[in-house]
Amino acid sequence: MQIREMSLKELYPVYDLVKQLRVELSYKEFEDLIYEMRHINYKMFGVLERGELMSYAGVSIITNLYHKRHLFVYDLVTDEKHRNKGYAKEMLKYLDDFAKTSMCENIVLSSDLQKEDAHIFYENNAFKKKSIVFLKEV
Secondary structure (H helix, E strand, O other): EEEEEEEEHHHHHHHHOOOOOOOOHHHHHHHHHHHHHHOOOOOEEEEEEEOOEEEEEEEEEEEOOOEEEEEEEEEEEEEEHHOOHHHHHHHHHHHHHHHHOOOOOOEEOOOOOOHHHHHHHHHOOOOOOOOOOOOOOO
């Protein structure tokens, strides 16, 4: 197993995995958003097994008044064929080390209210529910 930063040349396999989480996202929109997020130093990390992408995380280091300097996890998804095999847990360990070496105080993420299995997974991996995210479409 290998965990490493994914390059922009690897967008197709990343998209194939991300679309399991973001089903409404077209490849063109995905690609445009990835390039647009470069200004926030968005990083793509993958867990690979024999060259196959098993788990993916899209993250960036952010500083704000609420969480101070923190690693924000925008997306974390494991291939549905390979869930419950420890890939996401290994990704979280990697992100924990990345956050520490990047001088972050916390790792922050938000999760869909309906994804109770994900909530249990995060709580089992030392995350605590701290806030509720509100969304208003404009």
